[in-house]
Amino acid sequence: MSDDLKATVNLFSNAKDASWADHFDHAMAVLHASWPDRWHGLPQVLEACIAFLDLQNHAQTTHSQDLLAAAREIADQLEQLSSSKAAYTEPSYHNRLHTADVLVSMSLMVSIETRLQGAMSPDWCSAALLAAVAHDFGHPGRVNSKPSELEESSLSGVLPILNKHRVQAEWIACIEHVVLRSDFALVEENHRRVQGQPFAWHADWLAVLLNEADILGSSFSAYGESLGRALSDEWRMINFPPFATVATSDGRRKFLQSLKFSSNAARILGVQERITAQLMR
Secondary structure: OOHOOOOOOOOOOOOOOOOOOHHHHHHHHHHHHHHHOOOOOOOHHHHOOOOOOHHHHHOHHHHHHHHHHHHHHHHHHHHOOOOOOOOOOOOOOOHHHHHHHHHHHHHHHHHHHHEEEEOHHHHHHHHHHHHHHHHHOOOOOOOOOOOOOOHHHHHHHHHHHHHOOOOOOHHHHHHHHHHHHOHHHHHHHHHHHOOOOOOOOHHHHHHHHHHHHHHHHHHHHHOOOHHHHHHHHHHHHHHHHHHHHOHHHHHHHHHHOOOOOOOOHHHOHHHHHHHHHOOOO
């Protein structure tokens, strides 16, 4: 990465009257305009998200410090791994851009839920960022042949980092729960687990936030079609049959119809309205 790309990236809108949706649109535009030739770097994206959540200005606990230290090392390792063409072929969809999209989405959703609750939880905010940056660690561009297969592989890659930074057992268990349940096949069950419950900081709700953050970018019209093509390219490499339809207009419509959002954050971001507008075209 060149020196001029090491500076802090200004992801989120500086406008004083910016809405949550404005922040999302601004951040996504910055990320996608930079990929891949002017890529800012995943560590820089993570730092921008930490700053957006204002974590550096809140009283940090030992837990939050450890969680953020682990998240930073994971981001560093992902950047190094993906830049080493000889050691790792970065997938077309499950790449650093996708991880950055999820980090931005998670940051906004966590910020909205925090504002609604009226109190900041540095531990849970840090855990949310860690889950986002870890959930597709070292993704091989394949699909699961059994439940949570690739998610288990990602966990195997990040657990040594969590242990290195002395992340406590209860937080490791939380991250394991959330990452394992990021398998797309478990999304419907994850939403059922919190159905009728007000938002609260616990592992089941964090799993839902990660599920929503995982597909938030793809649900919006500005990026959904290009991301669909990237996923098609990724699946074509392994001859996974849906590669032929996922990027078609019919495939896009079926994808949008399948999406589930339960959080207050998604409601405030106007996600369902954007999906409905696309389906009515």
